[in-house]
Amino acid sequence: MSKRFARGFISCASVIAMVIAATVPRGAHAVPAYARQTGQACVACHVSFPELTPYGRNFKLSGYTIGVRQSIPLALMAQAGVTNVKNNKDDQGSAIVPKTSKLELSAASLFLAGKVNDNIGGFVQWTYGNINVNDAGAIVGHSGIDNTDIRVVGRIENDDKTDTRWLYGATLHNNPTAQDVWNSTPAFGFPFTAAPNGIGPAAATTVDGGLAQQVAGVGGYVFWNRTIYAELTGYRTADGAFSALRAGQDTHTPGGVARLKGTNPYARLAYNREWGAHSLMLGTYGLIVERYPDNTLPNTPTDRFTDVAIDGQYQYITDPHTFTVQATYIHEKQNYHASYPASLDGNPIGAGPTPENASDRLGTTKFKASYYYEHMYGSTLAYFSTRGNVDMGLYAPGSVNGSNTGSPNSTGYIVEFSYTPIQYLRLMLQYTAYTKFNGGTNNYDGSGRNARDNNTLFLNAWVAF
Amino acid sequence: MYKCIQVAFALFLQWGLLPPVGAAAATPAADAAEKLATQVCVSCHGAGGNSISPMFPTLAAQQPLYVVAQIKAFRGQTRGEPEAHDYMLGMATLIDDATAEALAQYFAHQPAPPGTPGESVVVARGKQLYEGGVPDRGIAACASCHGVTASGMSIFPRLAGQHAAYVTKQLRAIQSKLRASPVMHGIIKDLKPDEMNALAAFVQSLD
Numbered sequence: 001m002s003k004r005f006a007r008g009f010i011s012c013a014s015v016i017a018m019v020i021a022a023t024v025p026r027g028a029h030a031v032p033a034y035a036r037q038t039g040q041a042c043v044a045c046h047v048s049f050p051e052l053t054p055y056g057r058n059f060k061l062s063g064y065t066i067g068v069r070q071s072i073p074l075a076l077m078a079q080a081g082v083t084n085v086k087n088n089k090d091d092q093g094s095a096i097v098p099k100t101s102k103l104e105l106s107a108a109s110l111f112l113a114g115k116v117n118d119n120i121g122g123f124v125q126w127t128y129g130n131i132n133v134n135d136a137g138a139i140v141g142h143s144g145i146d147n148t149d150i151r152v153v154g155r156i157e158n159d160d161k162t163d164t165r166w167l168y169g170a171t172l173h174n175n176p177t178a179q180d181v182w183n184s185t186p187a188f189g190f191p192f193t194a195a196p197n198g199i200g201p202a203a204a205t206t207v208d209g210g211l212a213q214q215v216a217g218v219g220g221y222v223f224w225n226r227t228i229y230a231e232l233t234g235y236r237t238a239d240g241a242f243s244a245l246r247a248g249q250d251t252h253t254p255g256g257v258a259r260l261k262g263t264n265p266y267a268r269l270a271y272n273r274e275w276g277a278h279s280l281m282l283g284t285y286g287l288i289v290e291r292y293p294d295n296t297l298p299n300t301p302t303d304r305f306t307d308v309a310i311d312g313q314y315q316y317i318t319d320p321h322t323f324t325v326q327a328t329y330i331h332e333k334q335n336y337h338a339s340y341p342a343s344l345d346g347n348p349i350g351a352g353p354t355p356e357n358a359s360d361r362l363g364t365t366k367f368k369a370s371y372y373y374e375h376m377y378g379s380t381l382a383y384f385s386t387r388g389n390v391d392m393g394l395y396a397p398g399s400v401n402g403s404n405t406g407s408p409n410s411t412g413y414i415v416e417f418s419y420t421p422i423q424y425l426r427l428m429l430q431y432t433a434y435t436k437f438n439g440g441t442n443n444y445d446g447s448g449r450n451a452r453d454n455n456t457l458f459l460n461a462w463v464a465f
Numbered sequence: 466m467y468k469c470i471q472v473a474f475a476l477f478l479q480w481g482l483l484p485p486v487g488a489a490a491a492t493p494a495a496d497a498a499e500k501l502a503t504q505v506c507v508s509c510h511g512a513g514g515n516s517i518s519p520m521f522p523t524l525a526a527q528q529p530l531y532v533v534a535q536i537k538a539f540r541g542q543t544r545g546e547p548e549a550h551d552y553m554l555g556m557a558t559l560i561d562d563a564t565a566e567a568l569a570q571y572f573a574h575q576p577a578p579p580g581t582p583g584e585s586v587v588v589a590r591g592k593q594l595y596e597g598g599v600p601d602r603g604i605a606a607c608a609s610c611h612g613v614t615a616s617g618m619s620i621f622p623r624l625a626g627q628h629a630a631y632v633t634k635q636l637r638a639i640q641s642k643l644r645a646s647p648v649m650h651g652i653i654k655d656l657k658p659d660e661m662n663a664l665a666a667f668v669q670s671l672d
Contacts, residue, residue: 038555039555041552044551055508066504068558158503162514163507164507275517
């Protein structure tokens with residue numbers, strides 16, 4: 001299960017540096033106090049956290065090793081907000097999601113982040129989520145590991161000693177695309193934070209958060225001449241020696257966590273170009289996953305999910321204007337080699353829902369454009385759409401989360417305004433609106449609920465120190 | 466497949482710990498400076514100090530005394546414009562005096578950037594100001610310190626080929642005293658915004 005509130009923000013040890021730098025009075029000669037890992041302000045690496053600038057991408061690809069190692073490489077972040085769902089009552093009159101319309105702590109995270117030496121660095125994020133519903137239906141806090149990325153890197157200069165010709169590295173991480181440096185891929189893609197108690201569509205492709213904090217990814221990448229990026233990564237279920245990478249997940253209940261067979265490949269290719277104040281990326285990425293229908297039964301056949309995607313990003317970064325655009329299209333082919341025959345036989349495997357078809361297709365489109373003024377005032381407009389073929393088994397009628405037509409189609413847009421008065425506080429107002437939800441606009445679930453009933457307004461304060 | 470990944474991981478580990486290929490600098494400080502320049506500085510200031518984005522100045526062929534002075538100014542926070550604090554304060558604390566000298570020599574020896582042509586009327590006005598100043602407002606000719614070809618001398622920086630947007634921003638920072646530069650402040654305190662733009666366009670057009 002993906003942790004929506006945990007997506008989006010990565011803080012390196014320089015966060016502490018900025019806070020120290022911002023609070024220590026001018027003229028202080030305490031060089032060690034300033035000598036945190038990079039000592040730079042957030043804006044050096046981030047357009048508006050967590051979206052990365054070209055320098056920020058270089059910092060991440062360099063294994064987070066720029067600067068001086070910190071003795072206490074810790075950082076904290078916390079989010080609190082108010083969620084308002086347009087119609088939070090189901091057809092029986094019961095509240096659908098908890099703790100709406102009042103100020104609530106969403107989540108708090110602790111980061112261990114920064115460089116070990118000039119070639120090794122990374123981050124480990126641990127998150128406490130305040131609004132989780134457990135099996136008994138009670139609202140409890142829950143903590144577990146969040147995005148994690150540890151790297152070993154190397155560099156080869158060009159012949160005339162003016163630039164790094166080859167920047168290469170290996171990464172160990174626990175969420176497909178968390179290792180990517182462009183914000184057009186899912187893990188650090190928009191929305192960077194969302195209501196922890198919102199209502200989301202039923203269908204999503206596997207690469208779009210489906211394996212977050214459930215897998216161990218071991219991969220290698222090269223970035224040639226700041227122009228071509230190529231990566232190959234293998235994902236395995238995060239068990240055995242890698243169990244820490246999914247700490248906090250429910251591994252005992254069918255449907256609790258994904259279980260993959262063997263090593264599942266991911267590849268990524270990107271073309272990067274920078275000129276003047278502009279940067280552009282055009283790329284493609286793909287993932288093929290063999291997944292057991294029941295994560296507690298690793299001896300059955302597997303279903304196969306094949307994701308192929310294209311993406312692009314454009315940024316124009318100047319003072320005082322910044323304009324950025326990201327887009328991606330993900331196509332997924334779902335082959336239910338295991339689930340479909342089993343359900344035909346009358347012996348369905350797994351917690352369900354079980355598919356009605358031997359194979360299905362799903363396609364997700366995401367687009368987002370942002371404008372920031374003086375790194376302080378921000379506005380974003382995003383569009384999202386997931387479409388696929390009808391499958392009454394996967395998308396059956398059911399109050400709120402079902403589909404009256406068996407269709408996964410959902411479409412909507414997000415409008416977001418943000419204000420960052422000081423670099424470690426971001427205030428946000430975000431509105432998510434659905435024009436189509438689980439296959440319909442009106443009475444999409446068969447119980448009378450309309451897509452717009454799920455529209456969500458989220459007012460959020462995001463603090464990092 | 467998994468064994469392959471393990472082997473590849475071990476190889477990366479080994480390669481990553483080797484020193485950069487072709488490092489042939491004479492002194493430890495020069496070596497450290499070259500490494501810093503090609504691995505860190507280049508991210509913003511461009512390959513060989515040829516900056517791509519006007520947010521960051523070109524350092525190629527810059528006067529070494531000026532570069533050293535600026536690194537010290539970032540460390541000592543006498544350059545108080547926001548970017549100096551946001552980007553360069555932390556960077557400068559990583560650079561000791563010997564490395565600053567070596568970095569300055571590294572950039573001084575990089576080939577000078579080509580000029581970028583601008584609007585001819587604006588550039589002509591800028592040339593007029595650069596070579597003649599504005600005597601009745603007490604604004605000395607820039608050429609007298611920055612050189613006839615704007616390649617700078619001693620502690621006065623090279624301006625030729627520099628991003629116009631960056632030059633304008635610095636003129637404003639000096640005029641408002643956000644950037645402490647008493648000599649420059651005295652000269653340009655009455656310079657008008659359109660005159661700054663013209664001067665910036667002119668020096669950007671020079672090779």
